[in-house]
Amino acid sequence: MVGIGYEEIVQAPKALLHDHLDGGLRPATIIELAEAIGHPLPATDPAELGRWFVDAANSGSLERYLETFAHTVAVMQTVDGLRRVARECALDLAADGVVYAEVRFAPEQHLEQGLTLDEVVDAVQAGFVEGTAQAAEAGRFIRIGTLLTAMRHAARSQEIAELAVRHRDRGVVGFDIAGAEAGFPPTRHLDAFEYLQRENFHFTIHAGEAFGLPSIWQAIQWCGADRLGHGVRIVDDITPGERPVLGRLAAYVRDKRIPLELCPSSNVQTGAAPSIAEHPIGLLRDLRFRATVNTDNRLMSGTSMSREMALLVEAFDYGWAELQWFTINAMKSAFIPFDERLAIINDVIKPGYAKLLP
Numbered sequence: 001m002v003g004i005g006y007e008e009i010v011q012a013p014k015a016l017l018h019d020h021l022d023g024g025l026r027p028a029t030i031i032e033l034a035e036a037i038g039h040p041l042p043a044t045d046p047a048e049l050g051r052w053f054v055d056a057a058n059s060g061s062l063e064r065y066l067e068t069f070a071h072t073v074a075v076m077q078t079v080d081g082l083r084r085v086a087r088e089c090a091l092d093l094a095a096d097g098v099v100y101a102e103v104r105f106a107p108e109q110h111l112e113q114g115l116t117l118d119e120v121v122d123a124v125q126a127g128f129v130e131g132t133a134q135a136a137e138a139g140r141f142i143r144i145g146t147l148l149t150a151m152r153h154a155a156r157s158q159e160i161a162e163l164a165v166r167h168r169d170r171g172v173v174g175f176d177i178a179g180a181e182a183g184f185p186p187t188r189h190l191d192a193f194e195y196l197q198r199e200n201f202h203f204t205i206h207a208g209e210a211f212g213l214p215s216i217w218q219a220i221q222w223c224g225a226d227r228l229g230h231g232v233r234i235v236d237d238i239t240p241g242e243r244p245v246l247g248r249l250a251a252y253v254r255d256k257r258i259p260l261e262l263c264p265s266s267n268v269q270t271g272a273a274p275s276i277a278e279h280p281i282g283l284l285r286d287l288r289f290r291a292t293v294n295t296d297n298r299l300m301s302g303t304s305m306s307r308e309m310a311l312l313v314e315a316f317d318y319g320w321a322e323l324q325w326f327t328i329n330a331m332k333s334a335f336i337p338f339d340e341r342l343a344i345i346n347d348v349i350k351p352g353y354a355k356l357l358p
Ligand SMILES: O=c1[nH]cnc2c1ncn2[C@@H]1O[C@H](CO)[C@@H](O)[C@H]1O
Pocket: 020, 021, 022, 023, 062, 066, 069, 073, 104, 105, 106, 109, 149, 178, 179, 180, 206, 209, 266, 296, 297
């Protein structure tokens, strides 16, 4: 990395649209919570457990990558567990210089000990409020919005969509579907997406990660997704060359400024991209798609927003102008109201980068 230091990237304001709550636990917290409930773990030393998650997630397959979540979801079944994980998430993101984050999780996966869906959402919200306040006391501003995810192999999307709308004035800003993509097209959940549109609510869809263009096409043209979770396979509709040629779907995505929630490290782990240097984010940024940089699962990728940006600086020789561009793209694409997005851009992001830009 030339010119830009890692510490400076940490200090720079960053916006994060795609981060899973159950993919970002501190290893030490997993160990403590697992011990209390007698859940067996593959390692009981925090550093070792952290390495285990990254190794196990380095599988080249999304399905195997997702198996690692059994250990995080297991310790997120009580009000105290959920609240603690959410509080620590807010603190960790703030310490990494993230000023705006949308954090997602699937409430239906946290009912094993008898909590209701509403109790799960309330517990996470309480944790975010606590963590945000503690960060502010330490002089770090962060705003967090929650996305509620429905699992695409299950059949609870309508219920989760209604849950999201019920909590829209208490921290929840959007909806998502996640889980294994192949075999579970977004149109399975069309009722939920049509309901959300009638409610004037926002949603993103995991599409174009482990499965290609048909999934992206359905997510946008059948389901009406505001953003694409990953969406990285849109490059399959671009013919490379000196002057790359966009197919109709890629052109539509770019013309409509549909945000791509790109997650470089996660894609390398699941085999959606061969390496960071060969990640399509370079091409998509050159072609001025509405590209954003995201962490996906900080624990499973052993990463952070600052690390993802540092990897891109190294691979593509990006400078502050590019990092600011990704950050403003993300903030423009956030699900909070327009005036609040604008305020964060003008009062936090631009002044932050003004200090760093040459
Ligand atoms: O990159 C991903 N693609 C698809 N599903 C994912 C990804 N990362 C996490 N999850 C799934 O989303 C659930 C709720 O947060 C997680 O439990 C995991 O199963």
